[in-house]
Amino acid sequence: MRIPKVCFWLTMTFALGLHGPCSYGDLIADALDEAKDKYHAEIAECHDLVAKFLEKRESQLRARGDKAALDELVLVRAEFESSGLIPDIALRTLKSRVSRAISAMAREFEKAVQDYTRADNDTMAASVQRESKTFFRCTDAKLFGSNYYKVLQADVSWEQAALYCQQIKGRMVVINSPDENDFVTRLGKEVNLDRVWIGITDRQKEGEWVWVDGSKPSFSKWHRWGNGHSEPNDFNGEDYGMLSIVEGGDWHDVPNSYIENVARGFVCEWAVD
Numbered sequence: 001m002r003i004p005k006v007c008f009w010l011t012m013t014f015a016l017g018l019h020g021p022c023s024y025g026d027l028i029a030d031a032l033d034e035a036k037d038k039y040h041a042e043i044a045e046c047h048d049l050v051a052k053f054l055e056k057r058e059s060q061l062r063a064r065g066d067k068a069a070l071d072e073l074v075l076v077r078a079e080f081e082s083s084g085l086i087p088d089i090a091l092r093t094l095k096s097r098v099s100r101a102i103s104a105m106a107r108e109f110e111k112a113v114q115d116y117t118r119a120d121n122d123t124m125a126a127s128v129q130r131e132s133k134t135f136f137r138c139t140d141a142k143l144f145g146s147n148y149y150k151v152l153q154a155d156v157s158w159e160q161a162a163l164y165c166q167q168i169k170g171r172m173v174v175i176n177s178p179d180e181n182d183f184v185t186r187l188g189k190e191v192n193l194d195r196v197w198i199g200i201t202d203r204q205k206e207g208e209w210v211w212v213d214g215s216k217p218s219f220s221k222w223h224r225w226g227n228g229h230s231e232p233n234d235f236n237g238e239d240y241g242m243l244s245i246v247e248g249g250d251w252h253d254v255p256n257s258y259i260e261n262v263a264r265g266f267v268c269e270w271a272v273d
């Protein structure tokens with residue numbers, strides 16, 4: 001029987017003790033693994049606490065017979081279950097706990113990259129660097145062209161959505177072509193959303209629309225009203241881009257906190273490494 005070459009060399013490496021468990025490289029990997037375990041445990045605990053909070057709130061509203069509040073809560077609960085984003089109505093401390101856990105994990109990745117670089121292990125430094133870019137990416141994000149996309153169902157403002165995409169090492173979606181617009185619209189439709197935030201804004205200078213990556217739009221799909229008017233209309237000072245799935249992917253400018261009792265969310269995008 002032929003032993004595959006790679007197995008032979010691995011066996012030889014261990015046999016010769018070149019890769020002992022006490023090498024510096026392993027200490028870095030162990031510290032990173034420990035940080036990941038801690039991160040996953042912290043996120044799981046926060047999610048558990050939110051789920052319990054929402055459950056308790058639901059039974060309170062049911063007992064009170066508050067139908068309107070109950071309908072809103074059911075929607076918030078469905079959004080939380082689908083996106084994992086801590087809703088605004090939950091304890092604010094939980095929201096900041098999750099943010100802190102993400103930042104701490106991001107720092108651990110940076111530290112490991114530095115440690116490997118200092119130990120002259122450029123291969124591992126590059127590998128951890130790559131992992132850090134995809135670690136926070138939603139596992140079910142869909143590939144289209146050279147990016148991964150995920151629609152997150154949540155009742156958040158444009159600014160909150162942009163910040164969250166950034167936190168998880170992506171960005172709010174930047175749409176450069178009709179095909180990409182159709183793809184994002186289809187993704188939103190798949191999860192039955194009516195509207196999603198997209199990463200375009202004129203908050204810096206009125207009428208100058210820019211994407212979150214600083215680029216100027218090379219393509220746009222502003223909605224045209226039947227009466228000859230069209231978006232963006234800056235109605236009462238609207239500076240944030242929203243894609244309307246129910247209008248075939250047309251765009252509107254709307255206020256930062258565009259609260260409406262409709263299926264809502266935002267789209268994050270990650271470049272393929």
Ligand SMILES: [Ca+2]
Nearest residue numbers: 202234238239
């Ligand atoms: Ca505007």
Ligand SMILES: [Ca+2]
Nearest residue numbers: 233234238253
């Ligand atoms: Ca508008």
